Amino acid sequence: MTVQEKTIQRTDLATWAPHEVRQAIRDRRWTGTTHGAARGRLQANLVVLPQKYAFDFLRFCLRNPRPCPVIDVTDPGSAEPTVAAPGADLRTDLSSYRVYRNGELTDTVPDLLDLWTEDHVGFLLGCSLSFDEALDSAGIPMPHLRDTTSRVSTFRSNIPCVPAGPFSGPMVVTMRPVPTNMVVRAVEVTGRYPLAHGAPVHIGDAADIGITDLENPEFVTGDRLGEGQTSVFWGCGVTPQAVAMAARIPEMFTHHAGHMFVTDLALDGTPKP
The missing domain is CATH 3.30.2040.10 (PSTPO5379-like domain)
Incomplete structure (x- = not known):
């Protein structure tokens, strides 16, 4: 029985490779949290902002590395985290997303396919x-x-x-x-x-x-x-979600708490086969 065919249990996720976890999430075969998934791999918070705010947000993260350790930043319009997981898609590879407009939570969605535009920049930040x-x-x-x-x-x-x-x-x-x-x-x-x-x-x-x-x-x-x-x-x-909400940024997408992005990186941030 293949990974694609079997019924997924949380205990399975611990031993899966990161790309297997992401594929199960992308296929909507796993919609739960990622606690313990792909053990030995770095998980990440997601923040997506209009390009206008991206440089200031990056400066904020670099000035505050304890709460906001930067793992990867996408090119404007691109949803591919080329450092953290080449070939992955930040629009689909998290199991739940939150949508904020003018600092207010307006929706929780299963993907960002209809929301991500050429103006968006994605940030992956370290997760405890x-x-x-x-x-x-x-x-x-x-x-x-x-x-x-x-x-x-x-x-x-x-x-x-x-x-x-x-x-x-x-x-x-x-x-x-x-x-x-x-x-x-x-x-x-x-x-x-x-x-x-x-x-x-x-x-x-x-x-x-x-x-x-x-x-x-x-x-x-x-x-x-x-x-x-x-x-x-x-x-x-x-x-960063809290400060962006306080700043009433017109539009921001984030992960839903506990529904993280599973990277290909080891816990120390180094590439891992």
Whole structure:
């Protein structure tokens, strides 16, 4: 039975090659999240903007590499990420997209075929789902890699980003509850992967970075802090979405949270056969 013929289970995705995962998504045979897919490969956030805003957005990302590590940028009008996955198509190879107009979410769509024009530029930015498998392999539990009901909480912090053009605002962060005796190990592991947001931006009391209620994240509600665990916060690829929304950019397309683009690159960003 071929990959194209079989019924897909989430556990299958872990061992598939990136192009197999992308093809299943393009064919609409997989419409779920990409947690744990193509293990060992870098996953990416997607932001698509009109060309008018692309240079300022690139400057914003380069000035704020912790939440916005740049993996690839397409040519205007092209949907092919020639560095991250030659031959792939950013219009079809993510399982769910969001459409924002003037800073407001207006639609969630299965592809961008009818929306992408010659004026659009696509950005792929690193995603912490990539280093989750490295944490898991190091013995630090990452429940969302196996449990479809488990997520990673995502908050707006008070950590300021360096502005560029119309893009400015605070950093968005993810929080993972880490066993207290494994926090140092978590810092060591994630610090190896700057394209997946790298080491944490904060450890411990959420109030120190402006988060007053861990039970009510602004973006995604995930696993709660338990006994014997410490809150550990990493920069998040939702940051550019949040600042573009705040700037009320006329048009922006992004991935839907958890529905990432699976690249051909290794976790450290190097090409991998």
